[in-house]
Amino acid sequence: MGVPIRDFIKLIAEGKPLEAVRRIKEVNSLPAVCGRVCPQEHQCELHCVVNGKREPVSIGALERFAADYELAHDSVALISGNTAPISNGATPSRNGSKPSHDLRDSKADGQKVAVVGTGPASLTVAGDLARLGYQVTLFEALHASGGVLMYGIPEFRLPKTIVAAEIDKLKLQGVELRNNIVIGKTITIDQLMNEMGYGAVFVGSGAGSPKFMGIPGENFKGVYSANEFLTRVNLMRANRFPEYDTPMKMGGRMAVIGAGDTAMDVVRTAIRVGAREASVVYRRSDKEMTARIEDYRDAEEEGAVFEWQTNPVRILGNEDGFVYAMECVRMELGEPDESGRRRPTPIPDSLFIMELDMVVMALGTNANPTVGQSTPGLTTNVAGHIVVDPETGATTRRGVFAGGEVTTGSATVILAAGAGKRAAAAIDEYLRIESRSTTVSAVQ
Amino acid sequence: MARILKKRSLTPITSLFVVESPLIARNAQPGQFVMVRINERGERIPVTFTDYDVGEGTVTVVVQEVGKTTRMFSSLDEGDEILDFVGPLGCPAPLLEQGHVVLLGGGFGAAAILTLARELHSGGVEVSSIVGARSKDLLILDDEVGAVSDHLYVCTDDGSSGFHGFVTTQLKQLIDQGNRFDEAFTIGPVAMMRALAETTRPYGLKTQVSMDPIMVDGTGMCGACRITVDDELRFACVDGPFFDAHKVNFAEAIVRSKMYAEEEQLSLSLDKAGG
Ligand SMILES: Cc1cc2nc3c(=O)[nH]c(=O)nc-3n(C[C@H](O)[C@H](O)[C@H](O)COP(=O)(O)OP(=O)(O)OC[C@H]3O[C@@H](n4cnc5c(N)ncnc54)[C@H](O)[C@@H]3O)c2cc1C
Ligand code: FES
Numbered sequence: 001m002g003v004p005i006r007d008f009i010k011l012i013a014e015g016k017p018l019e020a021v022r023r024i025k026e027v028n029s030l031p032a033v034c035g036r037v038c039p040q041e042h043q044c045e046l047h048c049v050v051n052g053k054r055e056p057v058s059i060g061a062l063e064r065f066a067a068d069y070e071l072a073h074d075s076v077a078l079i080s081g082n083t084a085p086i087s088n089g090a091t092p093s094r095n096g097s098k099p100s101h102d103l104r105d106s107k108a109d110g111q112k113v114a115v116v117g118t119g120p121a122s123l124t125v126a127g128d129l130a131r132l133g134y135q136v137t138l139f140e141a142l143h144a145s146g147g148v149l150m151y152g153i154p155e156f157r158l159p160k161t162i163v164a165a166e167i168d169k170l171k172l173q174g175v176e177l178r179n180n181i182v183i184g185k186t187i188t189i190d191q192l193m194n195e196m197g198y199g200a201v202f203v204g205s206g207a208g209s210p211k212f213m214g215i216p217g218e219n220f221k222g223v224y225s226a227n228e229f230l231t232r233v234n235l236m237r238a239n240r241f242p243e244y245d246t247p248m249k250m251g252g253r254m255a256v257i258g259a260g261d262t263a264m265d266v267v268r269t270a271i272r273v274g275a276r277e278a279s280v281v282y283r284r285s286d287k288e289m290t291a292r293i294e295d296y297r298d299a300e301e302e303g304a305v306f307e308w309q310t311n312p313v314r315i316l317g318n319e320d321g322f323v324y325a326m327e328c329v330r331m332e333l334g335e336p337d338e339s340g341r342r343r344p345t346p347i348p349d350s351l352f353i354m355e356l357d358m359v360v361m362a363l364g365t366n367a368n369p370t371v372g373q374s375t376p377g378l379t380t381n382v383a384g385h386i387v388v389d390p391e392t393g394a395t396t397r398r399g400v401f402a403g404g405e406v407t408t409g410s411a412t413v414i415l416a417a418g419a420g421k422r423a424a425a426a427i428d429e430y431l432r433i434e435s436r437s438t439t440v441s442a443v444q
Numbered sequence: 445m446a447r448i449l450k451k452r453s454l455t456p457i458t459s460l461f462v463v464e465s466p467l468i469a470r471n472a473q474p475g476q477f478v479m480v481r482i483n484e485r486g487e488r489i490p491v492t493f494t495d496y497d498v499g500e501g502t503v504t505v506v507v508q509e510v511g512k513t514t515r516m517f518s519s520l521d522e523g524d525e526i527l528d529f530v531g532p533l534g535c536p537a538p539l540l541e542q543g544h545v546v547l548l549g550g551g552f553g554a555a556a557i558l559t560l561a562r563e564l565h566s567g568g569v570e571v572s573s574i575v576g577a578r579s580k581d582l583l584i585l586d587d588e589v590g591a592v593s594d595h596l597y598v599c600t601d602d603g604s605s606g607f608h609g610f611v612t613t614q615l616k617q618l619i620d621q622g623n624r625f626d627e628a629f630t631i632g633p634v635a636m637m638r639a640l641a642e643t644t645r646p647y648g649l650k651t652q653v654s655m656d657p658i659m660v661d662g663t664g665m666c667g668a669c670r671i672t673v674d675d676e677l678r679f680a681c682v683d684g685p686f687f688d689a690h691k692v693n694f695a696e697a698i699v700r701s702k703m704y705a706e707e708e709q710l711s712l713s714l715d716k717a718g719g
Contacts, residue, residue: 141663143481143528151665180530182663186467208665212677219670219677219696221703228666236487236660242714245487245512246660247707321699368664369682 005059012062017069024063029124030417032071032162035064037153037261038414039292071165110135111431114198116183116371119147120413121404122204123166124420125427130173132428137176137198139183144235147206149413151235152227152262154269157295184374193399199434200399200427203386204420207405208368212361213257217315222249222323226262226362230269239273252357253277255326257312259289260410263362264296267304270360278304279354283311283331288341309333309344313351315359325355364410371406385409393423399434401427446529449502451522454584457509458552459518460494466501468531474559475537475631475654475686478503479662481528482516488528489513490659490681492631494555494585496532503531506555506584512711533662534685538652539563543626544570546618547593548611548640550577553632553654555585560629562592570594572625574614580605611636612643619647627652629686634698641689651689655680657700671697 004023011020024031038060113129115122118140126136144150146163171177181187183205192198210225212218224232229248232238238248251274256266259282270278280299282289285308289296300306309331316325330350333342367384379387379396386395386402393401403419405411450462468478477492495504507517520526537560539545545564549557554575564571571592576599577583583598583605590596598606599614607614619625628651630640637653644651657669657680664682671680672693678684 141530142661143530180528181467182530182533185532186471186530188471191471208663209679210665210667212667212670214677219672219700221700225667228660228668231660231666237485241707242711244485245711247704247711249703321696321702370664 008066009059009062012066017066018073020066021070024066027421028414028417029127029421030120030166030413031063032067033120033149033158033166034414034417035060035062035067036158036162037149037292038412039261071162111435112137112196112198113427113431114139114183114192114196114201115204116201117141117147117204117206117404117406118145118150118167118177119204119206119404119416120149121206121416121420121423122147122202123170124417125202125204125403125424126170126175127173128421128424129427130170130175132424134428134431135174135176136170137178138170139181139187140177140179141182141205142235143179145177145179147204151231152265154230154234154265156268156272157265182370184370189371189375189378189397189400199431200401202393202420202423202427203371203395203400203402203406204404204416205368205371205406207365207385207409207411209366209384210361211363211366213312213363215312215314217317217323217326218361220315220317220323221321222317222356222358223315224358224360226256226258226266226360227365229266229360230262233269233273248273249358250274251276253355254358254360255279255281255307255354255356256360256362257281258362258364259284259286259291259296259306260362260364261291261295262364264291264299266360266362268295268299268302270358271302271304275358279307280304281307281310281312281326281328281354283309283344284341285309285333288333307354311344311346312359316353323356323359325353326359327351327353365405367406367409375400383409390419391422392426393419394426394430399430401430445525445527448520448522448524448526451520454506454555455582457518458506458582458584460504460506460555460585461517461520462502462504463526463529464501465503465529465531468503468529469496469498469501472496472503472532473536474539474563476532476534477662477685478505478529478531479533479659480505480513480517480526480530482513482520483527486516486527487513488660488662490533490656490662492553492556492654492656492685493531494558496559503529506552508552511708512715515712515715530662534681535683537629537654537686539567539629540569540627541567542569544572544624546572546574546615546625546628548574548576548615548628548630548632548636549589550575550611550630550632550636552584553630553636554583554589556631556654557629558585558589558592560631561589565592565594572597572618572623574599574611574618576600576611576614578602610639612639615640616643619649625649628689630654630689634694634701637689637692638694638698641692641694645690652686653689653692654685655687655692655697656685657697658703671700 236246237244238246254275256263329346331344337343372380377397393403401423403423404416447464452460494506547557572595573593574597578601631654660666660668662681669680674691
């Protein structure tokens with residue numbers, strides 16, 4: 001990820017957590033989030049220099065510590081952004097209650113940038129551009145901000161106060177937040193640029209569209225997508241029905257299909273809201289699962305049962321249309337496929353029935369189609385993802401940039417944040433060139 | 445937040461609200477809907493709008509009390525704010541540009557066909573509107589719909605006004621009498637939409653229904669609103685709400701619409717007990 005880990009650890013060891021955070025934030029704007037949700041064992045810890053000799057350094061835990069320390073102790077960081085130069089390691093002075101202008105560019109002042117969505121990609125873009133002096137507005141379709149960090153990842157793994165703190169920071173930096181606005185519907189990108197004076201737009205609308213398996217019985221009552229299940233609980237508080245109005249069927253036997261981060265979040269949430277039995281059904285083995293090891297261990301400890309090398313073939317419902325069982329087949333693993341993981345194939349005569357009241361599909365997501373469909377000149381690929389230059393996030397439409405899962409499909413927080421970082425730099429460059437050329441043409 | 449500018453009681457259980465919402469009004473098109481959440485603990489529900497006015501910056505919705513959320517909505521007054529009011533969502537109704545279209549509306553849908561009728565009528569399409577209710581005092585906005593239709597047919601189940609019978613029976617009679625329609629559109633309860641599909645199927649009359657499944661986000665993110673059309677999975681909030689009635693799996697849609705029947709009953713009775 002290009003995170004300066006060596007410097008970072010050194011600064012922590014020297015007792016300078018605030019400086020450590022600043023160093024990290026040069027490449028990752030959301031350390032308090034990443035420290036909790038990023039799969040460090042696949043990313044930095046895998047490449048840790050002490051790996052093999054000893055247990056790798058717990059980079060995630062250190063990142064989390066430093067970032068939390070900052071949230072608790074450094075009110076200036078909240079206001080002045082985070083790459084403000086710091087002198088000789090002393091706590092920065094607290095009289096700087098105004099944004100630090102050192103890095104601001106007067107040309108940027110007043111130029112408006114619209115950012116679609118409030119997931120990690122969008123939050124990163126907003127923070128970076130606000131710090132450079134742009135007037136940034138975040139537009140979010142839902143009533144709550146944070147994207148998947150808010151409606152998907154549960155409280156026990158990522159406390160919502162952390163997400164709220166990131167958003168408050170942006171507000172203090174002057175970022176405007178407008179919820180309940182669906183770009184492409186309430187306001188189109190053409191309207192943002194042609195009528196509302198936004199010089200550039202960043203689209204970080206995520207890969208919100210859930211996949212289903214296409215097996216018989218998937219529309220019986222009690223079959224949910226992971227997004228629906230998690231949204232009902234995290235965003236709508238269905239676990240507290242009838243105090244809250246959104247209902248949810250809970251308390252029975254459930255299974256989640258898939259073994260990524262989402263599946264672990266679902267099964268652990270289900271256990272917390274009272275599932276009597278909770279299983280994870282995955283067609284490959286524990287070696288191929290994509291979930292973070294830490295979450296897998298936690299899920300197991302909390303009582304989740306893992307049915308490895310098992311694939312559902314149909315879901316069975318009773319005469320009222322409620323799920324009562326799922327028929328599955330056992331799988332064996334052959335040669336590696338295109339993904340480099342061993343290809344699962346069904347074992348003959350291995351069908352069996354699991355009795356269940358709820359099935360949750362955690363199979364990944366497709367791109368959210370709304371912005372692509374409503375924006376002339378914006379090219380999407382066959383999978384529906386917005387086509388971008390990966391270095392800059394530039395789309396086929398001038399002045400429109402995109403990043404995060406709307407361009408890649410299901411991925412990770414750190415990848416989305418990284419894409420946001422690159423896009424912010426590219427937007428800054430684009431607007432500088434634009435403003436220069438408009439000045440020139442105004443003079444002529 | 446969206447402020448209620450005007451409220452008008454249409455029947456003892458139905459109210460009309462004019463809501464200040466200039467952004468939604470500006471991009472609204474016939475057949476679209478808004479997602480509404482009344483308060484912090486509330487559920488998000490879809491409401492098809494009945495009208496919109498770009499000049500005034502308003503969106504009009506008609507709410508019929510059926511569960512807790514619609515009951516809370518109905519109890520709001522002029523000047524009150526609706527916590528979340530998001531739209532316009534879904535695809536616009538795929539209306540014909542010429543010919544003769546018949547629109548059928550039942551329940552709150554009798555009001556919701558107003559935008560379709562106006563759009564078609566102003567574009568020079570011949571419009572026949574059939575609106576129905578259980579009895580005369582439950583009919584809503586029939587004058588307004590009539591004003592933008594070439595022909596208006598009123599039906600009541602008890603015969604207290606107009607045709608004695610269902611809107612679908614009235615349509616069948618009109619077709620049998622030799623009236624020719626190029627397409628039918630309907631907004632209303634799912635049982636009525638299924639009845640319409642069966643009414644028009646033998647005549648080969650192309651029919652579009654506005655599906656109204658349970659929704660959570662209304663933006664395509666959760667799949668709660670999935671329905672089966674022509675054996676394919678579709679999300680009503682982004683792919684619809686209008687679908688070809690002859691291809692919709694209504695049996696499944698009706699079963700799914702009752703997913704939380706018990707919970708809805710509980711909510712409603714607690715709400716009533718609480719005043
Ligand atoms: C349950 C779950 C657990 C996960 N766990 C992990 C983990 O542990 N570690 C990890 O690295 N990754 C994890 N991920 C993946 C990670 O959350 C995503 O990669 C990341 O959030 C993608 O960020 P994004 O900025 O692209 O968009 P998102 O976070 O998807 O945000 C997009 C936002 O845009 C809004 N939006 C969409 N369309 C519009 C529109 N038209 N107008 C306005 N707003 C719009 C949406 O409402 C949403 O708020 C998990 C995902 C899920 C679902
Ligand atoms: S309501 Fe969630 S996808 Fe349609």
